[in-house]
Amino acid sequence: MKEFRDDAVVLRTYKSGESDRVVVLWTRSHGKVRVLAKGIRKATSRLGGNLETLAYVNVDLVKTRGDFYIARHVSHTQRLTTLRSSYARINAGYAVVEVVDAIPSDDVADEAIFDLLTRVLLTLDDDYFDPTLVPTSFYFKLLTLDGSGPVVDECVNCGRDVPLVAFDAQVGGALCGDCRSGVSMSSDALTLIRRIVGGDLAGVLRGEVPAGAGEVMAIALDAIEDHFGKRLRASRSTPPLAPSAGS
Ligand SMILES: [Zn+2]
Numbered sequence: 001m002k003e004f005r006d007d008a009v010v011l012r013t014y015k016s017g018e019s020d021r022v023v024v025l026w027t028r029s030h031g032k033v034r035v036l037a038k039g040i041r042k043a044t045s046r047l048g049g050n051l052e053t054l055a056y057v058n059v060d061l062v063k064t065r066g067d068f069y070i071a072r073h074v075s076h077t078q079r080l081t082t083l084r085s086s087y088a089r090i091n092a093g094y095a096v097v098e099v100v101d102a103i104p105s106d107d108v109a110d111e112a113i114f115d116l117l118t119r120v121l122l123t124l125d126d127d128y129f130d131p132t133l134v135p136t137s138f139y140f141k142l143l144t145l146d147g148s149g150p151v152v153d154e155c156v157n158c159g160r161d162v163p164l165v166a167f168d169a170q171v172g173g174a175l176c177g178d179c180r181s182g183v184s185m186s187s188d189a190l191t192l193i194r195r196i197v198g199g200d201l202a203g204v205l206r207g208e209v210p211a212g213a214g215e216v217m218a219i220a221l222d223a224i225e226d227h228f229g230k231r232l233r234a235s236r237s238t239p240p241l242a243p244s245a246g247s
Helices: 087-102 111-124 134-145 187-197 201-205 213-228 233-237
Strands: 003-016 020-027 031-037 056-063 068-078 164-168 173-176
Touching (some): 003 031, 003 111, 087 111, 087 213, 087 233, 134 201, 134 213
Antiparallel strands (some): 020 031
């Protein structure tokens, strides 16, 4: 039997049989794994509380027959208490893990994704940052990691440095008036995307939600759905833009 210890984030869990659950993890060194948690739904289960969605844990895993692993010695790497104290933060976390779960890379380790995912969870756990634009920023970072980051410095079609007025996820970026397709985009939204992908993410997430945020959230969601060819339920059920987005 192959046994190993790894850091992991719980992407989701689902019922299996009478009292078991399957826990889907993204691990640091072994990619996505599915854990069969026997008896986890019983009140006495020790694993139950440690393997909830969004948990950031360190875990011993043993490969069983088939595709499943068994978890032993689960401990929390971070408790994420601030994240868990706010619906806005939890919902933002769900929108992020739903996308990670959509990444088609079973058993292919991707430490870069793990690092990005855990940075996002720690950001959501920090009340210095507003959660509203965290999923949006995560989508753009993930696209960039996959080599599909949005082109927003020039028209993605003609390459000219002229005013950009539209965004087309299928073309991969912003477009000028002559090349326009996709959805129209305000200059506030363009400025905001440039800040997110251009290194001012901390500034974007601090304080008031910036102008153009609702537009940029819709653009990023379209882009990530287009990338994975999948509709995202948790992300779509998050209110477009909460009036008081604090926490
Ligand atoms: Zn153009």
